[in-house]
Amino acid sequence: MENSIDFTGISGLLGTASTGGGIPSEELLPLVYDELRHLAARRMTAYGPAASLQPTALVHEAWLRLAQVDDRCWNDKAHFFRTAAKAMRGILVDRARRKTALKRGDRLAEISIDDLEICAAEPEDRLLMIDDVLDRLEQQDEVSARIVTLKFFGGLTNRQIAELHDVTERTVERQWAYARLKLFEMIQDEHE
């Protein structure tokens, strides 16, 4: 997955941490930066230097958010990824809000939208729609909501999620398809 954030280096460390009772944030930092450099280099070859700035900045921002809480320790890698993905969601939603605000003075909600328009909406608008209903989905169907957070906002691959939850990749794909359906239905209802 081209745009996913690769946490394998960290997860190795967290794997050992899960047996040893937690690992402090400052020890994670150098590892995250290694990952970022790797990621940047990969994107550099794919899109040219300018393109590498976006995800780098994004992950950096996520890290700052995670590190804001002093003396934080991680129970296991699932704990780390869930929290990281939530942080990412916050950042991505903020960005999308900034963008739509810049563009049309924050009047997304007033527009009535039919089927076509939902699918044709710009990515940032879609992202905000997803964010709008995701909390509600979490109350109904926790598994689906968690998949969306990890995969969509956290950028984890099916494989990483499968490892995390100890299921097969095929199951993750199926859960993801169902979660999309649920969210889409809710968004549709919301805009009818």
Place this chain on the structure above:
Amino acid sequence: MSMNDPYEIEEMLLRATIEFPDADERACFLDWACRGDDSLRARMVKLLSIQENSARFFDFKPFDITVENGDDPASAVNDETDDGEIGLKIGRYRLIRRLGEGGHGVVYQAEQETPVKRQVALKLIRMGLDHEQVIARFEMERQALAMMDHPGIARVLDAGATPTGRPYFVMQWVTGEPITEFCDKNRLTIRQRLELFIRVCHAIQHAHQKGVIHRDIKPSNVLASFHDGVPLPKVIDFGIAKATGGGLADPGGEPEPILGTPNYMSPEQGLFGGLDVDTRTDVFSLGVLLCEILTGKTPFGPAANVTLQTGELPQSIAKRQHKTPFAILGEYPPVELVELAATRACKARDLIRLVKGDLDAVVMKCLQASRQHRYDTANGLALDIQRHLDDNLVSARPARRRERLGKLLRRNRLAFAVGGVAFFTLAAGFGTSTWLFFREAEARREQVRLRSEAEAARTVETQLRSQAEAREASAQAAVKLSYGHIAEADLLLAAIPTDMAPSSLEAANAYRELGDWHRKAGRIRQAAERYTALAGAISSVDRSDVYQISGDLLPAAVTTCQLGDWPSHERVRQVALDRFGATQNPIVAEQIIKASTLRSADPGTMEKIALLAGFLESAVRPEYGNGSQDDGSAWQCYSLALWNHRRGDPAQVIHWGESSLRRSMASDSRVACVRLLLAMAQHRSGEAEEARKQLAEAARLIDRTLELSSEIASGKSDQWHDWMSAQILLKEAGAMIGPAKAD
């Protein structure tokens, strides 16, 4: 999680249902699985129906959303797989079928329901970051688009935006195939292809006249189909490239990637953000299209679709190397060439022969990097192709003109001669009023001079703009001429100050034609103005050392001299000497000497002419001496006699003049001119009696020409300006020797 969890059940049921690929089987399975539970079944049907849309809805990478001026290429191209939109309604239109995807968006076949039910093509524009600008830009274009009414152009019917602001355009529904595919599939011959292509040019020309530039001419935007057995083109997407130009047309906005092929883009489209683009951009693209229609390939290789960043475009365009159609054919492996020729219903050898020469030159003229060397208009291009089809001279290939000039002259001799007669009869009637006419011309010219001085003092921008206007006016004039609207064309050209004459072959042709028109009607003042503009236009546009170009300077030189308009005459003379002062072509030298020695000149000018005369003296071939005629060198001798007349060497005048008469007596106008020169030389040498005889002889020749129009019409006459030169010399000789008396 227990199986009682409704979401778990839903999920499993859904998963199972999807395993049935066939809709009927699915329905059957759901009937069974949801028996007794209608609400569950309804829910499953609903979930299944939104399955595709939900996948599409999530099909983007949140990481690629950028807030700053976007430098991330993925953001604008990774979404949009709109299959699920079929059946949906946009405004008054219902989407029926997805037709394809272009650089700007997705095209659907759609149906309009009110006020009339009809098929349309609806183009839903890709969501850019500036869709409000797109709409605004389109609104500006809309009026122009609405004015376009041409069978070769698909009309833009409507435009609007969806509630979320996604712009769309509605176009006339057109059936047809991309022109290149159409031609190959139906095995059109090269001639049929050219005839079809000419129609494309006419459609583009129509739009240009309405002020609309297409900017995106390529096979997929030029559709063709048979109508009553005749292949006809339809150009689609007019003006949309401009309206949706995004970052290209708006360097201040957010840059957007360019989807498509840069092969059809003109160099200037890649420069300055594509701002400085005019109708000649379309001429460039037409050239690329023509090449592909002829050879199956564009001059820049196969028309590969690529995605480019705006920043990469100029380099990409600058880097490309183009090949001539002939070279492209040469690179085909023999087997493929035979196949290619077969789709053009001819043999490989014939294909190469057909493309070589004229068509090669026509394509290359379209592809000139600098626009002023291209055809000024699509119509100019069409006319040249038509000339080729009529086995006539093409303007793109002057060398060929030389080979065929004799033929051209033969064909047009009658027209030249008739024009000459009309002029003389009218000029004779003018009498005294001509003098007043000159004074008016003087005042008028002074006004023009003042105006052009004032213009020179203005800013560069204004100058550039008026140049552009002049170019536009002359392009329009060329079109009007081609439709036979001569008076209208003349009004357009008359509005351009003579020294602002656009430098292009097309403008030159228009000036020449209108000059001839005025001359034949006896309006020498206007004719002289057009010819003077012709001299300016032609001398800067084509730098080749050929007499077809220098010959275009003679009408201006002769008419201004005949009118006594010395400032204009002097200007033409200087243009002629600057342009051809170093010619290595004897015929050019002869013409330039003739053009610049009709009246006395200052020492500096005389020096320049002396160089030409020196060259010509060394180039003129010896007399045959066996009585056989040599009209060509006879003319050269005459021009040397004229030169020696101006520098006051009677002996040399007699030497060259007599040599001219010995070589040929074929053209009366030259014989008259030579006799007048001999008369003046003899007069100066004190041979008064001989001088009078020569003068009388010449006057008789000229009179007879005026009286016996039938003799001129029969083909013995030369070009009208030679007769006019004879009249000028007759006046001069009359003033020197005394009025000619017939014996």
